[in-house]
Amino acid sequence: MHLIIDGYSCNPEILQDEDYLRNWLEAYPSRISMTRISPPYVLKYTGSKLEDWGISGFVFIAESHIAVHTFVERNYINIDVFSCEDFDTDKAIEDFQQGFNLCKSRTCLIDREWPLTEAAASSPLNFISHGK
Amino acid sequence: MHLIIDGYSCNPEILQDEDYLRNWLEAYPSRISMTRISPPYVLKYTGSKLEDWGISGFVFIAESHIAVHTFVERNYINIDVFSCEDFDTDKAIEDFQQGFNLCKSRTCLIDREWPLTEAAASSPLNFISHGK
Numbered sequence: 001m002h003l004i005i006d007g008y009s010c011n012p013e014i015l016q017d018e019d020y021l022r023n024w025l026e027a028y029p030s031r032i033s034m035t036r037i038s039p040p041y042v043l044k045y046t047g048s049k050l051e052d053w054g055i056s057g058f059v060f061i062a063e064s065h066i067a068v069h070t071f072v073e074r075n076y077i078n079i080d081v082f083s084c085e086d087f088d089t090d091k092a093i094e095d096f097q098q099g100f101n102l103c104k105s106r107t108c109l110i111d112r113e114w115p116l117t118e119a120a121a122s123s124p125l126n127f128i129s130h131g132k
Numbered sequence: 133m134h135l136i137i138d139g140y141s142c143n144p145e146i147l148q149d150e151d152y153l154r155n156w157l158e159a160y161p162s163r164i165s166m167t168r169i170s171p172p173y174v175l176k177y178t179g180s181k182l183e184d185w186g187i188s189g190f191v192f193i194a195e196s197h198i199a200v201h202t203f204v205e206r207n208y209i210n211i212d213v214f215s216c217e218d219f220d221t222d223k224a225i226e227d228f229q230q231g232f233n234l235c236k237s238r239t240c241l242i243d244r245e246w247p248l249t250e251a252a253a254s255s256p257l258n259f260i261s262h263g264k
Contacts, residue, residue, distance in 0.1 A: 006246075038175060041170065045194060058173075060175060060190070064188070065201070067190075067196075078244055080214075084184070084203075112136070114203065
């Protein structure tokens with residue numbers, strides 16, 4: 001299950017706080033019964049376009065990964081929670097909305113499990129839902 | 133643009149080759165005009181379910197990230213190429229299909245750019261395409 005949450009934060013301070021993101025990525029996996037198998041990797045990005053600077057964070061979990069990218073000047077954030085094990089996606093959406101003070105967000109859920117038959121392996125990826 | 137490629141490899145050796153994945157993640161971003169901003173992080177995962185072991189790799193790019201997870205016993209691989217800049221997704225699909233010897237794969241493309249209006253920010257994420 002791959003949960004994508006993209007949104008706008010009402011708290012621009014959070015979007016540039018590397019320690020906050022590092023602590024979040026360290027602690028969060030266990031809150032949705034995932035097993036963290038690496039330290040969190042967090043860095044600040046300042047690129048050629050000044051308005052695109054932000055912080056990025058990533059952590060490996062046994063079931064796949066969690067990744068976060070922020071765009072501070074736009075108050076924008078991209079979040080991926082990807083796990084081959086089922087998890088409580090409603091809880092994860094609520095946790096990230098609260099944890100990053102999202103005033104607007106949109107989400108989608110993609111079933112990326114291995115297909116059990118050859119025919120299914122040729123079928124399109126299954127978008128379970130996409131909502132606000 | 134977030135490109136997802138999930139598939140089966142005909143070359144199980146590649147799916148367990150940490151050096152191959154590390155080299156791929158180090159070299160690949162520049163092939164699609166992306167800027168790598170971290171070393172590649174690669175690790176082997178052996179979990180509680182024996183059949184789920186594999187390798188995982190991740191690299192930060194200026195525009196977001198590339199992530200790869202393999203499931204060796206199933207010959208299965210999950211690939212994410214996520215960039216806020218446009219890139220040649222057809223080329224990326226072909227490169228990964230060739231580079232990881234995918235005999236079957238399915239892809240999808242998600243537009244994750246920040247919406248330019250408040251109304252758009254409340255609309256669902258835009259799935260541009262999903263194909264075989």
